[in-house]
Amino acid sequence: MSRKEEGMYWTMVGELMYQKILNLFEAIEKLPVVSSIRNGLVMTIPIVLIGSFILICKNIPIEEYQSFLSSFGNGVILNIMNYIYDATFGMLAVYIMLAISSVYARDNIELYGSKYGIPLTAVTCFFIFTGVSGNNLKLTSFGALGVFTGIVSAIIPVLFYQYGKNISQKCYYKFSSVGVDSNINKAISEIFPILFIIFPCASINAFVVQGLGYSSFQDFFLQIANLLFSQEGRSFLGGICWVFSTTFLWFLGVHGSNVLEGVAQHLFPSTTVLNVPVISMGGIPHEILTKEFFNIYILMGGCGTSTCLLLAVFFFSKRKSSRGIAKIAAVPILFNVSEILIFGLPIVFNPILFIPFIGVPIIGYCIAYFFVSIGFVPVIMHDIHWTMPIFFSGYFATESYMGAVLQGIILLVGTFIYRPFIRVYDAEKIRIAKNYLQDLIDTLQKNEQINKNIILTQLQDQRGRLAKALLVELKEALKEKKLKLFYQPQHNHSQQCVGAEALLRWENEFLGMIYPPLMIKLAEEAGFLKDLEKFVVVRAVHDMEFINFNRKEPLKSCINVSAITIQDTTFEKFLDEVSKKKSVQKGSICLEITEQTALCCDEDTEAVFARIRKRGFQLAIDDFSMGHTSLKYLQVNQFDMVKLDGTLVKKIMENPRAKEIVSSIIALSHTLGFTVLAEYVETENQRVELEKVGCLNYQGYLYSPAIEFEEFIRYIEKRPEKAGSIK
Structure with a gap:
């Protein structure tokens, strides 16, 4: 076996052992x-x-x-x-x-x-x-x-x-x-x-x-x-055993310092008991291992030398959630209360942070013991309370700046020991979060298939916790306008690009592109779906105004709007404000109504639709089929476009019934005066078959997937403008 092969072998063995350890801790944690x-x-x-x-x-x-x-x-x-x-x-x-x-x-x-x-x-x-x-x-x-x-x-x-x-x-x-x-x-x-x-x-x-x-x-x-x-007594090894035991108990989720408090009081009495009497008699104190020694040099910020962990998270972690926990925990840790960081990060049963969490206090103990034993730093001379912040405690307890300097040395060493483990922990959390994200998407899709409503943020497991975390980040992304619009081109039978559907996209910093229906579902659960849809309208109107500035025949942008939103009187006022601020060309913006089952068929809704169309906006029905619900809306409302249900388009080649239904919808469009557009057109054969039955407008991967705005501009620039529109 060559050195390269041997190295690969041991790397593989190491990765296998690492995964087994992760699985073991994960099983214990559950x-x-x-x-x-x-x-x-x-x-x-x-x-x-x-x-x-x-x-x-x-x-x-x-x-x-x-x-x-x-x-x-x-x-x-x-x-x-x-x-x-x-x-x-x-x-x-x-x-x-x-x-x-x-x-x-x-x-x-x-x-x-x-x-x-x-x-x-x-x-x-x-x-x-x-x-x-x-x-x-x-x-x-x-x-x-x-x-x-x-x-x-x-x-x-x-x-x-x-x-x-x-x-x-x-x-x-x-x-x-x-x-x-x-x-x-x-x-x-x-x-x-x-x-x-x-x-x-x-x-x-x-x-x-x-x-x-x-x-x-x-x-x-x-x-x-x-x-x-x-058995070890108040000795160097006894101190190491004490530090290891208390920290290990913390790792198991048990308050190690409190559990072994009785042992600490017996084995490591306070400075008041050991050194103060010697000082009062004019002697030189020599006891290194007092209760305050551990509080000042090892329990800086709390167990695991938490101040080092806090700084490592602040400086080296890229995850917002970790830094958020660190911000909340910062003030308590200043006074050596570490529970928020220990249970919030968490440290408990975290195999990746086990080594530094145990190792940093022990190394800090060795450093402190060495410098005190050689006389570089005085022994503890005063009994100070464990809540006193770092540096102040080192100075007042030793009556010397060297006590604070020693704390700084341990702090610096400990922070950099935590550094690589924090990076690995970030990567592992992202991997796990992506798995939970897929589970969350699968749950949503399964419930959509059986038409069952589910509240994702109420799930009592990791899926629910991830849903809540995504919800917070989605609100922040909307507030800071970090959401994007992608555009999927729409073509007519002459192969001209005549419009596009504006599709909301959110690229999470760590999880990548978020499944759009999941994003909509979370916004709906949290009650800000209307705000999300208003954002899309404003951005799409702005983009179309830019694109159509010098065009003879304006491109049309289709925007998804839920039935609940479009029936809201405040949304109508919002559209009025948009049309006044922006030069909305008549027919350039088409509002696609989704979730038609929530749409009311009454005179008030008809009046709302009429006023919206009067302002220059067109209306469309998304995912149209020949079902009772779809036909009901055509009966009482005037829509400018219907978009065929994707299942009909996908089956048009092999299912005669699907082809017949599409043909019937086309015939109905001639009678009622609306345009028909087929989505999910992926092959030329599908397009030809649709054209045969009279469907002349298409959208799908045959032409292009949804692309960013800048790329969409380049897309239409490569296709010279000709007379044509969606008809």
Whole structure:
């Protein structure tokens, strides 16, 4: 095997392994338990942000400000802040436990029939595990120290509730009563599933308390965690183990810092405990690994050294959604609150960002430990709060500018480590988004085929999320006039170009050209389809004015307008304004009415159509066939053109019935005085067959696909103007 072949082989092996890892993480991420943990933690972000904001306000390091808080109104402001903090961060474990269990119950309500059983079970398990029945219950168990217990309490019913439910359903008739309120019966049906779970939990807690001698399961976890980390102790390797463990838990969607808070307090006490007493006695502080060391140098911006991640996204990501999340997360990260970025980007179960998310904090830890150990940067001398922003924290904690300089070095190194992974993540997200886009298009097309209306933005999966994201970008594109009009030429039987259909196109920065019916559907769902169609009219009128300026025979532009829009009185006023501002030549603009089933056949509609035609605009019916709906509109309204249903044109060569229907429409056009145009004409044989039955106007790939305006101008310039129009 040559070196080239060997290189290709290992490249192929690497790509295969990479894809397998992606598939593994994707499969794990789709697990209901994992999804519930991630989404549940997202739901607690408001509580975390409120608590963080209060904490920031409480700990602003200005002596006059702190004095004001303590003295004003006998400390009333400080008391209010404490109340809010205790009700948010002080009860964080409870909120997380309720959020995770509630999310799972909500997403699986069809499976369980109730969304209350699982949260009730989780609450009961949590109180059992925290030792609520004993004398050793501590309120701190409800806060950050109890987060791990809260997550476990939420996961247990998620995993086992269905087993209890299945057993309960077999015996349901024994517990339910005919004629009793259905809510009573539902409540009774939850008894056994709840008992099925809480009895083993109570048994486990009893074993931990009476058999092992701990005060509760919560206390047992903290002691075991302390034991695992105490083997390395407060050493360099112990610090690495701590950084890895907390960051890895964050990657799994678990608040690592809170889960292992008890371990941190035991293994890495604060500077107040380790260094301040030495300083007060006139000694030289020497303890490097204090709690503040990790807060200042490793948790800059939050877990994963999030400030580095934030800067990497700002400078190196090309995706608007990623930069948008970064903008929202910027202020919280300034105060070391990273939840929005971690769950919004997301980092959780993201295989591409796993390496830098774990690696950057460890590398930052090594850099900080090295510079402090050699004396380049002083050890931490003051106990500062974890919400203090970067650079300020480094300066105040060390009483030296070198603390801030060290933070800057770690920030720079970490940002550039994240850089290549952010680029790869962008590319992978675009690939995945294109797959979801195709799924979204397939869903729309399938429902169109069976005439079923579907609300794409209400889909509760990745398709729905993509639809909402596209909707936001479409609004922005319309506002900034980034949408384009393409023109598909129309020819008569003499091969002269006599007009074109104006077709709206949107080229997304990352997803490319968006399927036009999807674009229309999203605008319709969001209620700005009229604005979209008005944009098309204004642009098409402007383009035709430019094209027809020196032409003897004006080209005609056909513009699609929905039936709902054209019947709106405001649209009629809009057309009046357009005709006054622009020199609309009579017959140069033809409004094609789509979705005829929504068109009313009454005197008011006839009057609207008459006024529109009086202003110089022509009217056409799109996708005309010999069905009852199509004929009904010809009976009561005067249209200038009908465009044949594409299925008739495509089948005219092999289906005699299709040919007969087209022939009948042509005959009807002579009687009622309208022009017939065939779309989807792709071959010369089709055109000849259409001409034989009297259809003399064509549009389709035989002549040209839809092309940009500049190309359309070149298209008509190559074809000298002759007398002719759509007739």
